[in-house]
Amino acid sequence: TALEIAERLGDGSTTWMSTIYRTLELLETKGIVTRTTLMGSDMAYYEITPHTHRHYAVCTSCGAMIPLHTCPVVEMPQELSEAGFTVTEHHLEIAGICKKCKNKK
Incomplete structure (x- = not known):
C-alpha cells in the first residue's frame, strides 16, 4: 500500500x-x-x-492476501456469449479466514 x-x-x-x-x-x-x-x-x-492476471483469497479477519497461481475461472458463463458480451477482463476475490486467524480462535 x-x-x-x-x-x-x-x-x-x-x-x-x-x-x-x-x-x-x-x-x-x-x-x-x-x-x-x-x-x-x-x-x-x-x-x-505479473505476467498473467492474478486472483486472491483474502482473510476477513487480518486482511492477509493469498495469491492464487491459477485462475479458477476456466471459461466464461454461456449466458455472456449468448448475449453477445465480450469479456475483456475479470476480477475474482475469495473471502474467508486464514490459517493463522483460525488457529487463534
Missing part, C-alpha cells in the same frame, strides 16, 4: 504521500505495477505486474 511504502521510507524521508500516490499512478499507467482494491475497502494494494 502507499502507506506501507511511506513507512518503509522512514521518518527521515521528505517524501509526501501525494508524491507516492502520483508515482504509483504513473507506474500503473506504464504497466509496471498493478493496483488491486479489495471489496469493502478503500485501500489500494500495489504489486509488480
